[in-house]
Amino acid sequence: MSLRASVTDRGAVLLGRNVACDAFEESKVLRVVTHAHADHMVGLRQSLKACKKVLMTKATKDIIDVMRSPLFLLGGFVETLEYGQSMQFDGEHITFFKADHILGAAQVLVEDFEGKRIVFTGDFRIDGTPILESDVLVIEATYGSPACRRSFGTDVKDLLASLVEKGLKQGAVYVFGYHGKLQEVMQILREAGFDVPFLAPERVFQISKVCENHGMRIGRLMLLTEPENEKILKSNTPCIVFYHMGSKNNVGLNNFRVLISGWEFGSAIRQTDVNEYVVALSDHSDFNGLLEYVRRSKPQYVITDNSRVSNGESLAKEIRKSLGIPAEALPKRDFS
Ligand SMILES: [Zn+2]
Numbered sequence: 001m002s003l004r005a006s007v008t009d010r011g012a013v014l015l016g017r018n019v020a021c022d023a024f025e026e027s028k029v030l031r032v033v034t035h036a037h038a039d040h041m042v043g044l045r046q047s048l049k050a051c052k053k054v055l056m057t058k059a060t061k062d063i064i065d066v067m068r069s070p071l072f073l074l075g076g077f078v079e080t081l082e083y084g085q086s087m088q089f090d091g092e093h094i095t096f097f098k099a100d101h102i103l104g105a106a107q108v109l110v111e112d113f114e115g116k117r118i119v120f121t122g123d124f125r126i127d128g129t130p131i132l133e134s135d136v137l138v139i140e141a142t143y144g145s146p147a148c149r150r151s152f153g154t155d156v157k158d159l160l161a162s163l164v165e166k167g168l169k170q171g172a173v174y175v176f177g178y179h180g181k182l183q184e185v186m187q188i189l190r191e192a193g194f195d196v197p198f199l200a201p202e203r204v205f206q207i208s209k210v211c212e213n214h215g216m217r218i219g220r221l222m223l224l225t226e227p228e229n230e231k232i233l234k235s236n237t238p239c240i241v242f243y244h245m246g247s248k249n250n251v252g253l254n255n256f257r258v259l260i261s262g263w264e265f266g267s268a269i270r271q272t273d274v275n276e277y278v279v280a281l282s283d284h285s286d287f288n289g290l291l292e293y294v295r296r297s298k299p300q301y302v303i304t305d306n307s308r309v310s311n312g313e314s315l316a317k318e319i320r321k322s323l324g325i326p327a328e329a330l331p332k333r334d335f336s
Helices: 044-050 058-067 156-168 181-191 202-213 227-234 287-297 312-323
Strands: 005-007 013-015 019-021 030-032 053-056 078-080 086-089 092-098 106-111 117-120 136-139 173-177 198-200 221-223 240-244 256-261 269-273 276-280 301-305 327-330
Touching: 005 136, 005 301, 013 117, 019 106, 030 044, 044 053, 053 058, 058 078, 058 202, 136 287, 156 173, 156 181, 156 256, 156 269, 156 276, 173 181, 181 198, 181 202, 181 240, 181 256, 198 202, 198 227, 202 221, 202 240, 221 227, 287 312, 301 312, 312 327
Parallel strands: 019 030, 030 053, 053 078, 117 136, 136 301, 173 240, 173 256, 198 221, 198 240, 256 276, 301 327
Antiparallel strands: 005 013, 013 019, 086 092, 092 106, 106 117, 269 276
16 A cells, blocks of 8 residues: 555655655656645756646645746646646546645645545645545644644634734734745734734735735735835834744844744743744644544555654654554654
8 A cells, every 4th residue: 555655755745656746756747736835845846847747726836936936837837726626647636625724735636547545635734624535645744743732722813813912002013924824814813803004025925915816815915115115114103014934033123023833832822022922823733633634534554744844753653553544654764
């Protein structure tokens, strides 16, 4: 069974005869990009050159066009596939299903020539992700350690809104997060009724526009580089400024700061400085959520993705122990 799927050292998730997801693999002619996070676009330039087809959702394509350049994907044969839509290739059927992670994220089902169902979850959060039944399941393992169990409930959104409200009393609130997550926060705050100006630098702005085009509700967002918008910031009018996490040490150092992170398990909000808080808003399932997916997917064999984080071993161990399903972590890591 395990021969039907594997994960390479480079992080390519191999499904059936033809498909390599999320990293380049020269023996496979179809490349899938499950979503537009950097660790899932490994060797994409090589795949564009070498593969017969590169598959992704339209939303993922639009995000990559912004993050790289619209010319980048023109370097190969990109075909967009929507959720529920199947493609046939060499006797196998490839179908994408929604993964609740960032805009455009997909799970991949390959039905091989014998009708076996080989599934790769990609990155996902269990709440909004349909569970696919499988014969062989490859599952992400970001929070695949028993230490990664969230002890708090799902009221994080309300807590986030209260925190931002408190910050706005002092003026501008800076929110730092990763692409995709930032836009989710924008939508949460709009839904909570915040109507103060939202500002963002160029890249965040463009990705937000893609999210809006695909149905997210972000409302009016202003570009930070426009002179009149800079004035808003200088006057310290209450507003919310959204920056990529990579800028957290460079901007808004004297403002009220909210850092959005997934790696928080003890509490939903943690104060890290006088005016700085970390909010636990994750786009991955925790340890229990990963086990829940496996249980309901009913696979005969499980492979945990051990290439992107090192929690694959502990997740595979727990799947064998508590669910009684054969499971292994791939690639094998050398701990010597
Ligand atoms: Zn991701």
